[in-house]
Amino acid sequence: MDLRTYLTLDATEMAQLIRNKEVTSKELIELSFEQLDKVNPSLNMMTDVWRERVLNEAEQLGETNRPFSGVPMLLKNSSQSVKGEGITSGSRLLANNIAERDSNFVGKLRNAGFLFAGQTNAPEFGLKNITEPELHGPTGNPWNSEYSPGGSSGGSAAAVASGVVPVAGASDGGGSIRIPASFTGLFGLKPTRGRTPVGPGVGRQWQGAAIDFVLSRSVRDSAGLLDVLQVIQPEAAFQAPLFSGSYQNAMMEPFNKPLKIAFTTKSPVGTPVSEEARLAVEKTVKWLEKDGHIVEERDNGVDGIQLMRDYYLMNSGEIAALIQKLERAVGRPITADDVEIETWMLNEAGKSVSAAEFSASLASWDTAAAQMAALHQTYDFYITPTNAFTAPKIGELTFSKANQEQMRSNISGVSGNKQQELIYDMFLPSLTYTPFTQLANLTGQPAVSVPVHLSKEGLPLGVQVMAQKGEEHRLLQLAFQLEQTDLWVGMKGNPLFENK
Numbered sequence: 001m002d003l004r005t006y007l008t009l010d011a012t013e014m015a016q017l018i019r020n021k022e023v024t025s026k027e028l029i030e031l032s033f034e035q036l037d038k039v040n041p042s043l044n045m046m047t048d049v050w051r052e053r054v055l056n057e058a059e060q061l062g063e064t065n066r067p068f069s070g071v072p073m074l075l076k077n078s079s080q081s082v083k084g085e086g087i088t089s090g091s092r093l094l095a096n097n098i099a100e101r102d103s104n105f106v107g108k109l110r111n112a113g114f115l116f117a118g119q120t121n122a123p124e125f126g127l128k129n130i131t132e133p134e135l136h137g138p139t140g141n142p143w144n145s146e147y148s149p150g151g152s153s154g155g156s157a158a159a160v161a162s163g164v165v166p167v168a169g170a171s172d173g174g175g176s177i178r179i180p181a182s183f184t185g186l187f188g189l190k191p192t193r194g195r196t197p198v199g200p201g202v203g204r205q206w207q208g209a210a211i212d213f214v215l216s217r218s219v220r221d222s223a224g225l226l227d228v229l230q231v232i233q234p235e236a237a238f239q240a241p242l243f244s245g246s247y248q249n250a251m252m253e254p255f256n257k258p259l260k261i262a263f264t265t266k267s268p269v270g271t272p273v274s275e276e277a278r279l280a281v282e283k284t285v286k287w288l289e290k291d292g293h294i295v296e297e298r299d300n301g302v303d304g305i306q307l308m309r310d311y312y313l314m315n316s317g318e319i320a321a322l323i324q325k326l327e328r329a330v331g332r333p334i335t336a337d338d339v340e341i342e343t344w345m346l347n348e349a350g351k352s353v354s355a356a357e358f359s360a361s362l363a364s365w366d367t368a369a370a371q372m373a374a375l376h377q378t379y380d381f382y383i384t385p386t387n388a389f390t391a392p393k394i395g396e397l398t399f400s401k402a403n404q405e406q407m408r409s410n411i412s413g414v415s416g417n418k419q420q421e422l423i424y425d426m427f428l429p430s431l432t433y434t435p436f437t438q439l440a441n442l443t444g445q446p447a448v449s450v451p452v453h454l455s456k457e458g459l460p461l462g463v464q465v466m467a468q469k470g471e472e473h474r475l476l477q478l479a480f481q482l483e484q485t486d487l488w489v490g491m492k493g494n495p496l497f498e499n500k
Helices: 011-019 025-043 051-059 104-111 154-161 178-184 219-229 275-290 304-330 341-350 355-378 401-411 416-433 438-443 472-483
Strands: 046-049 072-076 115-120 167-172 187-190 211-216 260-263 294-297 381-385 447-454 460-466
Touching (some): 011 219, 025 046, 025 051, 025 072, 025 115, 046 154, 051 115, 072 154, 104 115, 104 219, 115 154, 154 167, 154 178, 154 211, 167 187, 167 219, 178 187, 178 447, 178 460, 187 219, 187 472, 260 355, 275 294, 275 447, 304 355, 304 416, 304 438, 341 401, 355 381, 355 438, 381 472, 401 416, 438 460, 447 472, 460 472
Parallel strands (some): 072 167, 260 381
Antiparallel strands (some): 167 211, 187 211, 187 447
16 A cells, blocks of 8 residues: 555544455554654654554554554543553643553553554643644644644644544543644544543543544544443543444434524624634535525524633633642642743632632533523534634744733732633633634533635634534534535645645
8 A cells, every 4th residue: 555545544444454454554554654754844743653662563463353453543642641651741840751551541442453653742731722832842734834733632633634644532621622623624523521531540621621532534433433432431520321323323324304403603702703714604504404404593692701711710720730739749839930821820810719619610511501401402403613713823822921921920919800810811812713612511512523614725614513412423414414515625625635
């Protein structure tokens, strides 16, 4: 097999070729590294490359009857730990951190047959919607390396969208699967809360806002991954009833009646939305109407600004708790020089958050969940842009040294309420790009980003579809149908895939 052919394959087809003995796992992994060596110098998607390890594993591959036996994959450098390998979460504080065990999430992937070739770049503690950690440097977008692939799963998005691997591990605590999927022309599914727990030792994953899954180029790969990753894990904080069928089979089923669908293109926090983002939704709506579905413009009734304030308050408390834990581990106080500005600001604000305030902020998530559940009594899906704009340029959302010093000075010695205002203001420039995705994290609903639009500048932009909890199979049905149409952008126009 040559590289040109390798780039056309998804994980499902790779596994089938290995089962049929038409290609070996070692051949695929060598082609993966060939592509990595070609594109990584300009994209900086990797933090660790496990070349010798994974080639040895490929040579020793025995049974090939597991769903993804021998298929190369990358993992996100955060909660997706591999025993004996580094796991930094993009932080200088963890530059020498070595994982003591495979996470349960990684264990499930290993049992499915995947072979891990390395880890992908991510921002410090997954706190940003861009991937520009000081420790590892910024990751570029395969469509145009001057732009960001988004975050926090930006390294994984760049790896899949550049053809290095067909799928890569990702996680989503505020849109970090869907945001980079939208910016890089990929399919991104955030499952229902509790569907794919990563295992003990990682806390409650931002109180249930965050969940681990993958980024893929094909709908069937994400469906197949959901088949192998969904689990009832007794020690997990959140549980989702197992889907009794096969997601890969369910995605191919037609809808048995016309759907009723709500949509909006208005930002939930009152920020601007680009004409490109509105056009992406409008094209999707027209296709749905032409296909016989009922589509109505509808506000969801959720107070988006208050919900974001409560989200940032949770982030503050979580980061303050994390910093305390790290201080115990390193045996000294952690200073502003040890962490990036977003981490430091959240830590300072988190010290002032009372237990009552933290509890009340989580209660607002439940209010939003009830409002969305009521909406879904009438509507099967809720559609928005995934992102309000195409990808920002690298460095555009990174604060200057002078701004960082001013921010540190401003947050010191002011009231907790004022600190939360400063946090909101700090994240507002990045929130302006991505105001739509956080809702599904806080309500626990599944949501997808489908790659259905290419801007005049040649950058992709996705549309988000949300469903009621437990209805990933219906989202996969819709995405699979869209994938068969000309609306689906995928890698069409991606310079790394052109003429391949």
